[in-house]
Amino acid sequence: MTEPTKTLCPYCGVGCGLEVLPPAQPGKPTNRDKYGNPIWQVRGDRAHPSSQGMVCVKGATIAEAIDKDRLRHPLIRDSLNDSFRQATWEEALDRITREIQATLATHGPDGICMYGSGQFQTEDYYIAQKLLKGCLGTNNFDANSRLCMSSAVAGYIQSFGSDGPPCCYDDLEQTDCAFLIGTNAAECHPIAFNRLRKYHKRNRHVKMIVVDPRRTATAEAADLHLPIRPGTDIDLLNGIAHLLMQWGCLDLTFLDECTTGFPAYAAILADYPPEVVAERCGIAAEAVELAARYWADSKRVLSLWSMGVNQSSEGTAKVRTLINLHLMTAQIGRPGAGPFSLTGQPNAMGGREAGGLSHLLPGYRLVKNLQHRSELEVQWNLAPGSISPEPGRTVWEMIEGLERSEVGVFWVAATNPVVSLPDLERVKAAMLRSPFTVYQDAYYPTETAAYAHVVLPAAQWGEKTGTMTNSERYVTLCPAFRDPVGSARPDWEIFAEVGRRLGYGTHFDFADSAAVHREFVQLTRDRVCDMTAISYERLRTEGPLRWPCSEITGGVSVPRLYTQLRFPTPDGRARFAAYHSRGLAEPPDPAYPWVLTTGRLYGHWHTMTRTGRIEKTRQMHPQPFIEIHPRDAAQLGIQEESWVEVRSRRGKGRFPAKITTAIAPGTVFVPMHWGSLWADDAEANALMHPEACPDSKQPELKACAVQLAPWTPEESSLDSMASISSPLSMSTTY
Template sequence: MRVDSYLRPGVDEAMVDRWVRSACVLCSNGCGLDIAVADDEIVGVRGRADDRVNRGRLGPKGLYGWQGQSRDRLTRPLVRDGDGRLVETDLDTAMGQVVARSRQLLNSHGGLSHGFYTSGQLMAEEYYTLAVIGKAGIGTPHMDGNTRLCTATAAAAMKESFGTDGQPGSYADIEHCDALFLFGHNVAETQTVLWARMLDRLDGPDPPRLVCVDPRRTAVAARAEVHLPLRPGTNVALVNGLVRELLVRGWVDHDWVAAHTVGLEELARTVDDYTPQRVAQICGIDPADLTAAAEVFGTAQAVLSTVLQGFYQSHQATAAAVGVNNLHLLRGMLGRPGAGVLQMNGQPTAQNNRECGADGDLPGFRNWDNDAHVAELAELWDVDPLTIPHWSPPTHAMQLFRYVEQGSIRFLWIAGTNPAVSMPELARIRAALGGEQCFVVVSDAYRTETTELADVVLPVALWGERTGTFTNADRTVHLSEQAIDPPGEARSDLKLWLDYARRMGFRSRSGQRLPWWDTPEEAFTEWTRATAGRPCDQTGLTYDLLRARSGVQWPVTAEATAGTERLYTEGRFNTDTDYCETYGHDLLTGATINREQHRALRADGRARLRAVADTAPPGAPDDDYPMRLITGRTVTQFHTRTKTGRVNQLDAAAPAPWVELATADATRLGLAEADLVRVSTPRGTLRLPVRVTDIGEGTVFVPFHYGDRAANELTMTVWDPVSKQPQLKLCGARIDPDRE
């Protein structure tokens, strides 16, 4: 335990009027903290020593990021006038315009004219409310979030292997493992407190062995016993090679595999020719390093693996993440202390978005292709099952913006995110949002690149200005209580959506208001009812319980009142045909498996071993663009910097973007540290200063946070066939010295 705290200069603890319970929402760790309030202002934060996630520690964004909420806030709605300018108005007028356009389009074009694009930073109460409005009120399948860009593959990989979403492991496994594998997860920059927890083990007695898979020599790689600096886009070849090593070296728990999995023979055939020498050639690594990594995995007693954007935003994303699941299944490394896999989230409440159904899936990890699951929701919501869109897969974000571009989605509500910076191939996205073919509503706390393209902008309450729950990356639920009032006419997303629903007059079959709740606690109670009997069952959770305990892991039921640390402890998985969240996909093509085909697999509670051959990535380097461009995050900035860019301590640490080059590449191009270069792809060019680092030769890295020189001006519109997550970690690029 170590309580980190920061109070605004000039404020000491004696001046604090009250401390209010919350959790940090500036990475997916979800650290428990208290908010300091003085004179009805947020003046600081402190970590909670009793919290199961962080034990009082806070990272730089958690300590300082709250300060950005006091600068440049939107306090009144904006509407576009006849001259095309955004002008201030009152909330009633702005919402009146939203409702008028929405009602007109529903009457003339039906529910398919509407789309919603949300965030990984809202609350369960808000996501669930929107899911009910979109699916039961409007009847649109066009709902997704920017979680599609960061965590869709995590969900997809767990569904394909285990039957449903839901992290098998727990952060507590860090204290019990004897080997740590980090696959494309630069935890030292993306989750600093989690990295500190890992360092406690690495610097303590009996440290675990550490293996890092990353093309950059990060702080994690520097501490690793084995670093695999593979070429971007070759993750499937790597995991296939590791799986083959376990099989040929006899590092397999055959009794456990026979009892709890299906698909071993086909898996073995698929990976048979991925020898260390072949994998080394594909991935650009030393074959001895591959065998050394396999030996660590194969001989450890308890392995904890984490996976993040280096796998999720790359080529064959789901297949690669499933490959990590394969490694754990082959060794029976699930459901016991230290033995687990964390298919990590990139955003703080991405798990809420997925479990509540605001990302297009059905609430409670229900299967859109299972009529019985749809009927459960229809009964819960008191609507006709035909109202709930389930005639085809939900619309993913990449397709949603294509529909906006084409004009079939004519009403798009964007909440809590800035796609004009975060989406790939930004020229397309900005043109689509700025066109006249779609009425765009944006809920945000600041003016951003996206609000400037909107028809109506609604000011919203931020963290600490509203009440609700967050679920972090290891299924830990925290309650965040309102500490202060939001400024001006800003309202929580919950209040805005309930106001919209009331004005639209959405009703259930029996005439009840839809949604029928008014407060966050009422919304939470209804959400927990929707989880009954599902993998994310939270029927035992209440606000009072969350006030009494600092973080509780779901499932929480009458039988598991204290929460559940690990899933699949008995080796039984959620793959029963009548229970699973998906019937699965072909990992190579994305083609769906139907109900009859799934039943024929006879998984029946056993996990599925799945693998495919590696393929050449689209947009790979060529003669004109010979280098590999990858994008990513930096430790002091969050997403598109709408908050962290307004914080002096964080902005000063990384005020502008850069490009990282390997020493050999810089020498070849005659470049030195801080020289200006033009980074070009077929989609655009950025002018950036050089940082010379230990990144793999032929690979270049650009952080994505910066709207004025956005890395996504360079990336392409390509996505994984299963998770539909865009490929942001690989496209051919060229570096030219800028002599101007």
């Protein structure tokens, strides 16, 4: 029997362990897809501490896409006929190097931007930071984590003094009350939610509260579902705090010895009695009181949140207001309790550790901190002052820079912004203005590839070796188990080669990814995310290890942060913050009377670059749709499966109706996965606005004001809708 390769699922941040077996096994026929490609066999890894052998449909089918529509060789756009031609790596890298050098001469370092992804391995992230923030002197590296977890990052830093989820998945099975807000974990983080749901079913005393405008699969499992109006999260959280304070459910010793800022927070809570909160949120006052009672009666409260909180113009305020509830009741630092952000992407956590946002540096450091910059300059053997003291451009600021001709090189890797960013028509227009765009991905075609000047083939899952960190801080080694297709290369190797061609050879003299990892973990020494006792050798022999893991911890993984109730702030105390809700950045009005919210579906992932090419997941969700309440549908004369045109101030979309009481009246829902390759006029983010949280810079991708109207497609439109389940083909396969 061939020994399986132990690795990690490359979809969501749950970080499920997988075992991969080669297609050809003794005594067994080789399974092949309809194109004749051998299919690697995938199963759950029972030894992985996070997933314990469980796997969802996406993880189970991951290998089916590994050979489909792969980009095998570099492409360069021919300016004469505006089409791509196959090129060599030498030609493509020379072109990129020349364009970077020219932009440095004309725009300076600020003219160079890179937009990366939580699909990167940590080694990819780290080399990109060293190239841009270190050698090139620009902090213009951002990642699609800006759209995902940046509000959680800001909230943790402001409340506790450092990023880092303080909880672990074992807490899912030790809590008395699970408070889920802005997360459809049953569909978006299914294996973590399965652990919670099984525990909840076995223990009748355990309560589950779900806060969501939709009655999702997650809400169906709850003891209490609070279908609040979009944008009223802070009202609800302050209302619960009002009652907890009124009932005397405070840990006064903890407040006095371990926190600061409580009096200012307490002063605003008088404005949030249950009746006021109920009216603002659109729920019953008794429901607010029951949620507060569940929290008050529980010795161990675990809160879980994701995009519904983070993707908001007041995302950081929401995160901190939720953390306030934990601080006022001392629900942190012990089993079953604490504020736990569920990371959206497989290695968004690794990206945060490696400094993979425009205001961060490796090792949970901040660009604005002089000491942090100096530490990196010494480690990277750079002259003092080499790292810019100003945060770089966020991804939306990169788009604005393209609009103003301030950006000369826009390098996009492992993400698909022409589908995932808000206000897509504006994004597309800006990218058409780009003097030089590099697009680096494993698949072709994608929507973003059409806007590139050079397209680079990246090795993907299973074709390169590196590490990823999941939501509970477990680092897993993901070894290559097959060769890359064509001439595809690992992302970190591409970045390092460009660095060498730009004259920084000694900074990128790495024999392999293990050498990259060894250098990176040294930059975490004495930081909250200390990983200095984690190595490839240990990960191979012992399996996943959770940070902090260092000499201080005896080389042992630490399951929870802040167990001593001291925090990495100057005075060692956690900080309260007092916020009143500002509501939605774009509330409904007579011209646009409905609120559109968006989200994921169980079987698909982000913009379908991978799941759209897998037969089983396509069949699960064959086409986009719009959920609408029966009352709203009757008002508009809309029937089940009839077409609805949705318009915002920025764009339009057309979707078949799904009439359901699972959505609140006045709110409609559209899944965010479909781009122009997969359906016509179904881009949810074409409707969304770019207004963002002032602290985290995370756009409010969860809500905008829209108008609805019945729409009758022409016969030609119906024909195109019939072929939604397969991507449009481009003229040449590479």
